[in-house]
Amino acid sequence: MRAFSEYFLIAAASLIGCAKGTKITSDSELGPQNFVLPTANIILKCTGGSGLIWKYEDGSLPEGAKIQAPSTQDQSSVLELILSPIRHNGGAYSCIDNAKNKDTINLNVVSAKSLYADPVVGNGTVDTTLRCHQRFSPLFPLIWTFPNGSEIIPGNYSKGDNRVSVNAPEKGSALHLRVASRRDIELGNYECRLNTSGSTLPAEIIAQLNEIKTSVNYEAKPDVKFEGSQQKSKSATKGEPFVLKCIVEGHNDTVKFVKMNEETKENTTLLEGPVSSLQLCEGSNDEYCIPGSTYKVSQQEVRANDTGKLHSVTISMHITETKDEDRGEYICIAKNSAGEHRASTTLRVKDKLAALWPFLGIVGEVVLLCLIIFCYEKRRNKAADDEDENEPMKAEVHETRETNVQRRGK
Structure with missing residues (x-):
């Protein structure tokens, strides 16, 4: 009976832990808005229900990340993630338990690799979207630089320029750039960098963020x-x-x-x-x-x-x-x-006469049809004339027969 009670208490405690959900904490010193340098050593602690797992950017953990053996604390499961150092692996780290309870923390690493882009190959006849992805949260607005050196600052660009438009943010992309077909816009490298104006971050962090930039190579097939x-x-x-x-x-x-x-x-x-x-x-x-x-x-x-x-x-x-x-x-x-x-x-x-052949064919068909009609009419007229010539002869034969019959009767 006592053993049953112990098991019941353990199961109840586990359910209570699940009901509380998961929570991520850190004993490491994180900067304002979780900004850290690539050399920082970070330890993340996840507390929650049973079956805890760590995910990075909704996928597998980055290379070099280590997971401490799970433990129990205050009737809750604890799973630690060690990033020593964090290197350039900024972004979203999530902890999930068996009940699908989830907590996420975003580590903003001041690194050039926190802003990245994919090359774009268009066909030159339709509009193309250029995207700069970032691993910062919240997302920074972007400043775009054309191959000729001119800049586009979202919210401050020329509305009358039909060559470009700045679209709403997507996941991991702040105000991406949509360019017209290559007939109206130049090809080459489009540079994007963070727009830190208005940020409340410390000056030393802003100075480092202003150095981060990347480029999108826009090419088009002929x-x-x-x-x-x-x-x-x-x-x-x-x-x-x-x-x-x-x-x-x-x-x-x-x-x-x-x-x-x-x-x-x-x-x-x-x-x-x-x-x-x-x-x-x-x-x-x-x-x-x-x-x-x-x-x-x-x-x-x-x-x-x-x-x-x-x-x-x-x-x-x-x-x-x-x-x-x-x-x-x-x-x-x-x-x-x-x-x-x-x-x-x-x-x-x-052939030069290729267009004439159909006409000649039609003419030939008409001539042949006229010839057939002519022959038919000629034969029909001849038959009618022969019939008219035979009528007197038939009358004489008829009279002769009647005369012979009368003589025989007498």
Whole structure:
């Protein structure tokens, strides 16, 4: 009976511990708002129900973290987490028990790694969001710096600038930057740093935070398309000139124009080289050539912006006299450090009389139909004439028969 009572008291105490939830405390000296240096030795103590576990940023603990063997204190479980030193592992540390009770403490480590970003590769045709993530709580506003050195301070930027917008914070990201497509904005490194104005932290901590910054490398793949509404196929007339145009918009691109033979499936490179090597074709003021190529690049336009690297180039393949062997698939390829993009179209070669054949077919059908009608009418008229000629003969035969019958009767 006594043993049962002891077990009951232990179970009740455990339930009371769970009902109280989990609580994180620390015997270490934490700075204002839990700001610490990477060299600090931190010991976190979690008190709560049974089955306590530690998590870092909702995942596994950082390398070097140690967990002290669990103990019991005032009928509650205790689990210590030792971060000695904490290094650059700032962020949210959570303690959870079997009843899903949870407590979280955020350690703000004054470290360059507490502000980080992911490189962004866009396709250049849609808006792109640049994000700087931080392991501080509460989150700091961010100051963004363009590749040309101009700054955007959220709440103080030009509302009339359609190239950028500052969106609401997401988890781990304070006021991320949304930039327009590369047609209107420069590519390169966008720097972000903490905006500590108005902070109540000690001056020495603010001075160190102001040194923390990182950058987002914004790159975009080139955009390639063939001119005209019909992208998949083009038609050329045999014996006549034809121009096939491929439009490339990008940044430091290398362009390549390839023809694939329909029968042999072999590729023939017609033009290849970096856009930067384009030169005015001999005797022309508006057409550009890549040295060593027999095909021309025309309508080149370098867009004026802060980087001077964006361009729009139309590669024009001029065929003086279209032949049957010109038919096949043509592939336009543009490539830069961010990736590759290609477009293809099939060139079909038609005979000059190709459009006339359907008309001649219709004319032939009409002539044949008229001929059939004429023959039919002619035969029908002839049959009617023969029938009219036979009528008198039939009457004479009838009279002769009647006369013979009368004679026999007499």
